[in-house]
Structure formats: C-alpha cells, structure tokens
Amino acid sequence: MHAVVVTVTVGDVEAAEKRLREEIVPRVSQLPGAVAGYWARSGGDGLSMVVFDSEDAARAAADQVPEMASGPVTLQSVEVREVVASF
Numbered sequence: 001m002h003a004v005v006v007t008v009t010v011g012d013v014e015a016a017e018k019r020l021r022e023e024i025v026p027r028v029s030q031l032p033g034a035v036a037g038y039w040a041r042s043g044g045d046g047l048s049m050v051v052f053d054s055e056d057a058a059r060a061a062a063d064q065v066p067e068m069a070s071g072p073v074t075l076q077s078v079e080v081r082e083v084v085a086s087f
Helices: 013-029 055-066
Strands: 002-010 034-044 043-052 073-082
Touching: 002 055, 013 034, 013 055, 043 055, 055 073
Parallel strands: none
Antiparallel strands: 002 043, 002 073, 034 043
C-alpha cells in the first residue's frame, strides 16, 4: 500500500471544512484504489493521508491534488509514501 500525504495552510477554516466534507472527501473516496483517508487540522495547518492499494493508484491520485487544493487552502506539499505498518 501507498499513501498520499498532503499538507496545506488553511485560510478560512469554516469554508475549508465545508468544502472538505461536501466535495473533497466524497471525490477522494471514489478514486480507484482508495482504501482509507484521514484529514487533520491544527490551527491553520492541515494534513491529510489517503491510503491506496497500489503505488500507481497513489501517484495518479497525487497528480489530482493541486486542482483539489484550492479556494480556502494553500497547498504546501504532496508526497507519495510507502505504508510500512498499520493497525
């Protein structure tokens, strides 16, 4: 398994969380190979980790992140990482 790890700066928290719940999570959950997704925030910093069943699926999803991370957030980084353990 591989994960797409994204960090953002959140401008408008309320607008960002509304867009996340109504648009981003439903869209990401339908991506091919998506297994699980987690979005977290601390103040104005946001982090997400979405796990995919293959590296190819994760890389394809990572390519879509810049278009999804707009509006009330500013994209800081996108990484594809191998998942080496879980529980």
